[in-house]
Amino acid sequence: MIDFRYHLVSLISVFLALAVGIILGAGPLQEAIGDQLTDQVEALRAERIELSEDLVETESELADQNAYALAAGAELVDGSLEGVTVAVVDAEGVADTVEADVVNQLEAAGARIVAQASLTDAWTSAEDAVLRGTVADGQREQLEDMVGEDDTTSAVLGAALGLALTEPDPQAPGVRSDRSAELYELMSRVGLVESRFEPSGPADAVLLLAGSPADDEATSDTDRAEVPDDVDAVAVVSALQETAQDVVVAGPTTTEGELVADVRADEDAASRVSTVNGTERAVMRLNVPLALAARLVDEVGHYGFEEDAVVVPPAVELPDEEDGTAGAGTTVGDADAEADADAGDGGDS
Incomplete structure (x- = not known):
């Protein structure tokens, strides 16, 4: 049968773990976690900018290709009928x-x-x-x-x-x-x-x-x-x-x-x-x-x-x-x- 002492030990363990987490998070790990999150945000921002630039370049190339196809096609179509x-x-x-x-x-x-x-x-x-x-x-x-x-x-x-x-x-x-x-x-x-x-x-x-x-x-x-x-x-x-x-x-x-x-x-x-x-x-x-x-x-x-x-x-x-x-x-x-x-x-x- 589980008695009161078992519950007390469990509660103490939970609060100890919480206290250790707060101390570590506010202390030695705070800077490391913050730096890691900052690095990830910067990497995502750089990736987004790169993808946007690639998209603009691709759209420009596609527009040029369509313009060329239309111009070349017009020459091919001319007089065909x-x-x-x-x-x-x-x-x-x-x-x-x-x-x-x-x-x-x-x-x-x-x-x-x-x-x-x-x-x-x-x-x-x-x-x-x-x-x-x-x-x-x-x-x-x-x-x-x-x-x-x-x-x-x-x-x-x-x-x-x-x-x-x-x-x-x-x-x-x-x-x-x-x-x-x-x-x-x-x-x-x-x-x-x-x-x-x-x-x-x-x-x-x-x-x-x-x-x-x-x-x-x-x-x-x-x-x-x-x-x-x-x-x-x-x-x-x-x-x-x-x-x-x-x-x-x-x-x-x-x-x-x-x-x-x-x-x-x-x-x-x-x-x-x-x-x-x-x-x-x-x-x-x-x-x-x-x-x-x-x-x-x-x-x-x-x-x-x-x-x-x-x-x-x-x-x-x-x-x-x-x-x-x-x-x-x-x-x-x-x-x-x-x-x-x-x-x-x-x-x-």
Whole structure:
């Protein structure tokens, strides 16, 4: 049994230890502890200053590298789309500044923008499912040369959009066909398309601009779960490619569920439609005209910093309408090689 003397000894020990600690802390150890803490604070302050200076230097170097990339890229882009007509379609509420810069890049490359439009929420909202079905069913007969009986609503609407933007008049290639004008007017009237300016002529290529990823992950997941059964964005893009022939989808750094990522994840669509990501960065927007130029000579690719993408599209030479010096699918390197081979053959003969 523990008696009072045990408790007394324990209390005395505790107070002795406390007294020794106070004496040592206020005496011989005070200066050592203070010096050690001071040294640590000074070391942390010096490290923080060094990190701040490194950050400023890194940001300066990055700014210089971006400036160089933009300047060098502008030289590469210049003239890459000379004489090409392009329709720009905002598919997902792209920021005005991003879209304006992309259009500027296309025009700097020599392209002529013949249409600039936006797809409305009616393409995806559950409330507009009947509208989509009615429009698609009404156009199947008119588009029987382009769509099949079993094609989905999304596929029919994608095909109609492609024809509305690109089909020329057979008798006047620089003029839109009657079917093209009628389809675009219908899609505008029913609220599927809103125009910045209506098509002024048939487009040689179509650029689909995708928007930024949703900030609220929970909201994004909910929206994806509520996508109507008749909505298939990849089917729209694939059908658009089928009728327009040359389509590029460009958007921000890809995340699951975004349009660029969905196209790349679909084996068939990825083999026929080119994509560009990273459009939130000015330097990556330079890839858009280069990707369009490559697509016009049948070079399909996916461009960006992801593992499944190439950083920069290949340099290509578009066909010359006057003398046909470069044909479809001919890159600059291929054209030079063919020229050398022809020269060699001429020397042998």
